[in-house]
Amino acid sequence: MMRVYWLEAKTELLKFARMKSYSLSTILFPLMFYCFFGLAMPPIEKGGASLARYLLATYGAFAIMGSTLYAFGVGVAVERGLGWLELKRASPMPIGAYFFAKGVVAVVFGGVVILMLFALGAGFGDVRMTPTQWLFTFGALVAGALPFGALGLTIGNMAGPNSAPATVNMIYLPMGFCGGLWLPFQFLPKAFQHMAPLLPSYHLGQIALAIQHGPARGSIGGHAVALGAFTLIFLGTAWIAHSRGREKMYG
Numbered sequence: 001m002m003r004v005y006w007l008e009a010k011t012e013l014l015k016f017a018r019m020k021s022y023s024l025s026t027i028l029f030p031l032m033f034y035c036f037f038g039l040a041m042p043p044i045e046k047g048g049a050s051l052a053r054y055l056l057a058t059y060g061a062f063a064i065m066g067s068t069l070y071a072f073g074v075g076v077a078v079e080r081g082l083g084w085l086e087l088k089r090a091s092p093m094p095i096g097a098y099f100f101a102k103g104v105v106a107v108v109f110g111g112v113v114i115l116m117l118f119a120l121g122a123g124f125g126d127v128r129m130t131p132t133q134w135l136f137t138f139g140a141l142v143a144g145a146l147p148f149g150a151l152g153l154t155i156g157n158m159a160g161p162n163s164a165p166a167t168v169n170m171i172y173l174p175m176g177f178c179g180g181l182w183l184p185f186q187f188l189p190k191a192f193q194h195m196a197p198l199l200p201s202y203h204l205g206q207i208a209l210a211i212q213h214g215p216a217r218g219s220i221g222g223h224a225v226a227l228g229a230f231t232l233i234f235l236g237t238a239w240i241a242h243s244r245g246r247e248k249m250y251g
């Protein structure tokens with residue numbers, strides 16, 4: 001059984017690595033935005049590198065969010081539309097291996113981008129933290145893939161193979177901006193600041209900021225509970241969409 005999970009994860013990782021539209025966009029978007037907003041712009045505090053440190057946490061959340069939404073949302077939608085998902089269901093492969101492989105892809109690509117962001121922040125942004133803070137920030141961001149994986153499953157079960165990439169972009173980019181991941185939260189319009197707590201991207205970014213002792217709002221526990229609630233809601237929505245899809249297919 002372990003070999004089945006390993007082979008499925010390995011082949012899934014190779015497939016997404018060879019898809020330039022996924023691998024390049026997933027890696028380059030957060031790095032490019034961080035270089036522009038976090039490194040090229042002056043610090044928001046005199047004599048400090050607070051902007052680079054702030055955006056290191058939020059663009060890490062942006063990176064894991066993108067890699068997860070594309071892996072689950074676009075991946076499931078395309079395989080469902082092409083009939084590949086039905087073929088896998090008919091095979092002896094356990095269904096858990098399928099979702100495990102998608103999760104491995106999201107975590108590997110997201111983790112690589114986060115480590116690259118850490119290198120840019122430490123090398124060019126003068127970001128200094130304790131080893132524990134670096135480790136906990138990385139762990140919290142990787143664990144943040146759960147709610148976005150559930151959201152990706154919802155998109156994958158509702159969108160078609162051609163519309164899924166556009167649907168992910170319509171959710172991924174506005175959610176990053178309105179959640180305070182692109183710019184410091186206090187720079188957003190008041191309407192966005194009031195709306196941000198309704199988005200999982202906001203809560204993940206605030207957890208990373210709190211670990212770094214940054215200007216976070218609320219407690220880590222409160223934000224973790226909110227992310228857990230989002231995960232359950234998205235999983236329930238994905239299950240409903242999946243059930244309706246099976247009813248249409250089989251009656």
